[in-house]
Amino acid sequence: MTNVLWISGWAVPPTWLAQQARxxxxxxxxxxxxxxxxxxxxxxxxxxxLGGYSLxxxxxxxxxxxxSQKIPVLLLAPIFAFAAEQDQGGRIALAQLKIQRRRLxxxxxxxxxxxxxxxxxxxxxxFVENLNPAKIAALDEELGWLENWQVPPPPPExxxxxxxxxxxxxxxxxxxxxxxxxxxxRDAGHAPRPLLREAVRLFSQRRP
Numbered sequence: 636m637t638n639v640l641w642i643s644g645w646a647v648p649p650t651w652l653a654q655q656a657r658x659x660x661x662x663x664x665x666x667x668x669x670x671x672x673x674x675x676x677x678x679x680x681x682x683x684x685l686g687g688y689s690l691x692x693x694x695x696x697x698x699x700x701x702x703s704q705k706i707p708v709l710l711l712a713p714i715f716a717f718a719a720e721q722d723q724g725g726r727i728a729l730a731q732l733k734i735q736r737r738r739l740x741x742x743x744x745x746x747x748x749x750x751x752x753x754x755x756x757x758x759x760x761x762f763v764e765n766l767n768p769a770k771i772a773a774l775d776e777e778l779g780w781l782e783n784w785q786v787p788p789p790p791p792e793x794x795x796x797x798x799x800x801x802x803x804x805x806x807x808x809x810x811x812x813x814x815x816x817x818x819x820x821r822d823a824g825h826a827p828r829p830l831l832r833e834a835v836r837l838f839s840q841r842r843p
Contacts, residue, residue, distance in 0.1 A: 640682040641667040642691030644712070644827075645777050646747045646763050647756070652688060655828050660835045670694045670780070671773040686834070688712060688827050689804075690777055692796070696786040699794075709838060710796040711830040712805055715813060716785040724810040726803065727753070729782065736778045743771045754825045755803055788813035795837050797830045799823030 641656055643649040649667035656665040663684070668676045670690050677685075685708045687695040692710040695702070702708065716723035718732060739746040743766045751757040763770070790796070796817045800807045807819045818837060823829040 637663040637683045638681075639663050639665050639684040639686060640676060640680075641665060641686040641688065642673045642694050643667055643669055644689030644691055645670070645781065646750055646774060647688065647760055647827075648763060651761055652827060655831060656686070659828065659831050669773065670777050674698075682706070684709065684838075686711065688830075689714060689825065690717075690781060693717070693780065693784055693786065696790055697780075697784055699786075699791060704791065704793070707838065707841075708790070708794040709834045710790070710794060711827050711834060712798055712802060712825055713790075713796045713810065713814070713817070714781075714805065715788045715810075717781040717804075721785055722809075723785065723788070723813060724806045726806055732778065732782050736775060736782070739771060739775055739778065743774070747774075753803060756826060759826050759828075789816065790814065792816075795834055795841070797833045797837070799825065799830060 641652050643652045649669055653665045653667035673694055685695060685706055688711040693714040695708055717725040717727060718729040719725050719727060720729050735746055747763055751760060796814060797820055798805055798807045798810050798817060799820050801822060802825045804825050811817050811819055818833060820829060820833050
């Protein structure tokens with residue numbers, strides 16, 4: 636059975652993302668981790684396929700030189716640079732990211748809820764449980780990555796990517812210009828499920 640590791644997005648519970656993947660792709664075995672847990676997960680075990688959603692996609696892009704060229708990679712709502720000022724498809728201003736980071740430190744539940752609303756995920760994704768100091772510190776570190784990381788497009792030739800044309804956080808037209816092989820899904824937003832379904836369909840077509 637195909638063994639898949641998914642790297643989740645910011646404040647998106649990995650267990651929830653893994654269940655979404657199982658629903659769409661029951662023929663595979665799915666595990667998921669947060670971006671701050673991704674390096675340890677890859678060091679502990681080998682996987683047949685890697686997948687990244689939103690910040691998880693940016694994390695994989697950042698690590699692309701260390702990922703075997705034999706491993707298929709699926710990117711959902713991929714990010715090359717998140718801040719709007721970096722002109723790589725992100726819609727959120729750097730100042731807003733910095734406000735979000737300050738809010739996370741003073742009122743973590745409110746910061747997470749605000750992100751959910753901006754991403755139009757508030758009615759889809761369960762709330763992050765157990766926002767203890769360690770979890771808040773990890774979310775803070777990940778926001779720092781969204782502020783600062785920038786990866787030159789396009790990704791390796793064999794990587795697959797899907798973005799929604801109605802994503803409130805990402806500009807699909809800009810992303811498509813940076814990565815011509817990127818699939819733009821009509822009437823899809825930032826929610827992973829439709830993107831996942833399309834990515835699995837494309838992946839199945841590509842396999843011998």
